[in-house]
Amino acid sequence: MSREVIYLLKELELTLQRLSLWQEEWPSDEALASTQPFAIDTLAFHEWLQFIFIERIRVMVASGHPLPTSISIYPMATEVYKDELIEMALLLDVLARIDECMSGKPVERLQ
DSSP, X not given: OHHHHHHHHHHHHHHHHXXXXXXXXXXXXXXXXXXXXGXXXXXXXXXXXXXXXXXXXXXXXXXXXXXXXXXXXXXXXXXXXXXXXXXXXXXXXXXXXXXXXXXXXXXXXXX
C-alpha cells in the first residue's frame, strides 16, 4: 500500500501544480501549528494538503509507521470546493483515490 500512497501523493502534488495551487513559500510556523482539523483556521485547504498532509504521510511512509486508515479528505474537499466542483474535478478524484487506498473502503463520490 505504501508504494501506491507515494504514487498518489506525487499525483496530488502534480494536480495542485496543474491547478496553480502549489506554493513555493512555506506558511509561518504559527499557521502550521494549528490544532484545528485541516488547519482550517490558519491555512487554505490546498495549503493544508501541501504543507501538512503530504509532508506527514511521506514522513510516515519513510519511517515505516502505519498509515491512518480512518481518513476522509474527499468529503472535506467537496465541501471546500462545492462552488468549483467542475474546476476541481481532478483534485477531487485524486483525493477520493487517496481515501480509498488508505481506508480500504470505496468513497461515495458526487455525481
